Amino acid sequence: MSLDNEHSEFARLIAQHQKAVQSYILANVPRWGDADEIWQETSVRLWLEFDKFQRGSNFSAWAIRVAHFEILTWRKKVGRSRLIFGSEFLECLEGEQDQFTSKQSQDRIKALDQCLENSTDKQRELLSRFYEPNRQVGQIAEAMKCSRDAVYKSVQRIRKMLRKCIERRLQNTELTP
Structure with a gap:
């Protein structure tokens, strides 16, 4: 080769x-x-x-x-x-x-990717900032000109929305032969 x-x-x-x-x-x-x-x-x-x-x-x-x-x-x-x-x-x-290489895990990752694609740019940006290593919530709040609580609540809402989206997608794939 x-x-x-x-x-x-x-x-x-x-x-x-x-x-x-x-x-x-x-x-x-x-x-x-x-x-x-x-x-x-x-x-x-x-x-x-x-x-x-x-x-x-x-x-x-x-x-x-x-x-x-x-x-x-x-x-x-x-x-x-x-x-x-x-x-x-x-x-x-x-x-x-084995759970990390299982079909179920791969399906969840694929569903998450699809749900993220359907989220807004602003939601993806907030999640990206929130999960960036060594990034403090205070820094995010300052950059977004809002409170730390507002950042936490926004991330919580996005997580909830993503969790529901993933569950729907997984349920739909289980129903499909």
Whole structure:
């Protein structure tokens, strides 16, 4: 396989499975900033070891396994932090790993994407700002010229709207053969 084809295949696979891998990382790491750092390290490791990936096998499962080892490496670096989960808890989570690559999770992510597409630009902008790592609600309120409470209430309304939209979409897909 030529290097250009390998680059293209890797880019396609990483884009296709990024959400599943990031979901796994976020489920195992308490802070967004740390999860982002682990995602970056995982992406580098995936590229460096892409020649070991068996073409035609489950890329998502392979990438999540690589992420798992990157999480373990990260935990060793920050092992004294009180925010780190115990090994028993992590072993329990390990058994739940399949949920992140399951069809149901993929359907929920697809429904969320569709619901976000149907939301307004203003709603998407607020959510983007609200979930941006290291962004304070006070900063958002100041930029939007409103109170912190107004920001929280707006985000709560958007979440509720998205939750209902996702439930409707999932219910409609279950009814469709």
